[in-house]
Amino acid sequence: MNFLTRKVLELKNIRKVYDNGVVANDGIDLTLNQSEIHAIVGENGAGKSTLMNIVFGEIKPTAGTILLRGEQVYFGSPKQAIEKGIGMVHQHFKLVDSLTVAHNIFLGIEPKKAGFIDKNKMIRLTSELAEKYKFRIDPEALVRDISVGEKQKVEILKVLARGAEILILDEPTAVLTPQETEELFTELRTFKETGYSIIFISHKLNEVKSISDKITVIRKGKTLGTYDGSELSESELSNLMVGREVVRSFDKVLVEKGEVVLDIHNLKLVNDFGKKKLNNFNLSLNRGVILGVAGVEGNGQDDLVKCICGLNKEYSGEILICNRDIKKLGISEIRDLGVAHIPEDRMTDGLH
Numbered sequence: 001m002n003f004l005t006r007k008v009l010e011l012k013n014i015r016k017v018y019d020n021g022v023v024a025n026d027g028i029d030l031t032l033n034q035s036e037i038h039a040i041v042g043e044n045g046a047g048k049s050t051l052m053n054i055v056f057g058e059i060k061p062t063a064g065t066i067l068l069r070g071e072q073v074y075f076g077s078p079k080q081a082i083e084k085g086i087g088m089v090h091q092h093f094k095l096v097d098s099l100t101v102a103h104n105i106f107l108g109i110e111p112k113k114a115g116f117i118d119k120n121k122m123i124r125l126t127s128e129l130a131e132k133y134k135f136r137i138d139p140e141a142l143v144r145d146i147s148v149g150e151k152q153k154v155e156i157l158k159v160l161a162r163g164a165e166i167l168i169l170d171e172p173t174a175v176l177t178p179q180e181t182e183e184l185f186t187e188l189r190t191f192k193e194t195g196y197s198i199i200f201i202s203h204k205l206n207e208v209k210s211i212s213d214k215i216t217v218i219r220k221g222k223t224l225g226t227y228d229g230s231e232l233s234e235s236e237l238s239n240l241m242v243g244r245e246v247v248r249s250f251d252k253v254l255v256e257k258g259e260v261v262l263d264i265h266n267l268k269l270v271n272d273f274g275k276k277k278l279n280n281f282n283l284s285l286n287r288g289v290i291l292g293v294a295g296v297e298g299n300g301q302d303d304l305v306k307c308i309c310g311l312n313k314e315y316s317g318e319i320l321i322c323n324r325d326i327k328k329l330g331i332s333e334i335r336d337l338g339v340a341h342i343p344e345d346r347m348t349d350g351l352h
């Protein structure tokens with residue numbers, strides 16, 4: 001059967017104006033076909049998450065039409081979207097750390113026996129689901145003890161356990177190692193072959209090109225177009241996303257390396273459960289140097305930034321800025337030493 005000709009989801013002229021006047025979606029059109037992996041790309045703030053939250057019933061659109069298998073639908077809540085077979089895995093996971101993998105998957109729809117949660121059945125159903133989709137996961141492990149990649153599998157299985165046929169994945173690879181990303185892509189291809197339809201948001205254009213059948217480009221809340229996965233090169237895509245030629249190479253100016261301005265010795269940080277978040281981290285930064293810290297999201301970089309800015313002082317070890325131990329300093333004194341911080345999420349953390 002040729003799935004590709006069947007439209008499963010059509011978004012027509014979707015508009016969203018938030019209460020603060022921000023026009024996040026300004027007439028977006030998108031068509032998702034059966035058994036298709038469809039990427040949505042766009043710069044930060046282009047309106048991708050807003051659009052997906054509208055499809056998932058989390059946000060009400062200001063205007064526009066959603067057709068599901070040809071029929072107009074209104075979703076007042078995610079519950080209604082789930083009932084119609086739409087599942088979403090958010091940019092930030094929504095799991096309960098203290099519960100098992102199996103319980104997270106069946107949270108709210110737990111199988112019961114004599115009025116009590118049937119744990120054995122939950123574990124068995126989880127194993128069956130995992131086996132069906134070739135997911136490697138321990139149903140009895142506590143979510144707080146599993147890796148970020150495994151947490152994502154739990155989120156996906158949670159959506160599948162609720163009968164989703166359309167999967168929306170918002171930035172699924174941001175938190176994954178390259179190996180985990182490969183594993184996810186293999187899983188997505190399996191879903192596709194089984195007849196699932198997938199919307200996939202990503203900033204990583206090489207990944208988008210390798211996995212997608214279709215790519216829709218969004219800029220400033222507007223659809224620029226939908227293209228075949230192989231139709232445009234990475235640089236053509238990024239030029240479309242930002243609306244001008246993207247310069248990909250810079251001339252490095254040679255700068256004389258100055259004195260050490262940031263010195264971190266044996267930085268250690270543990271979470272509430274005693275799990276290590278930073279373990280003997282050392283770093284030294286000289287004046288005039290740009291230092292990159294590379295790592296997959298969730299591996300401590302966020303905590304590192306909080307410690308350097310004085311937002312978290314629960315660490316052991318030492319952070320010296322211009323030779324001063326910042327543990328003894330207030331946030332404004334640290335700022336006076338010349339430290340500034342542009343947070344990842346400016347909406348929630350932008351006031352520090």
Ligand SMILES: Nc1ncnc2c1ncn2[C@@H]1O[C@H](COP(=O)(O)OP(=O)(O)OP(=O)(O)O)[C@@H](O)[C@H]1O
Pocket residue numbers: 018019020022023024042043044045046047048049050051347
């Ligand atoms: N709850 C909200 N209230 C007001 N404005 C919002 C809200 N959520 C998002 N916005 C704004 O709407 C615009 C679109 O945001 P959205 O999160 O949809 O973008 P995005 O394409 O998903 O970005 P990113 O790539 O950073 O995830 C941005 O200007 C954002 O600041």
Ligand SMILES: [Mg+2]
Pocket residue numbers: 048049050091170
């Ligand atoms: Mg987003």
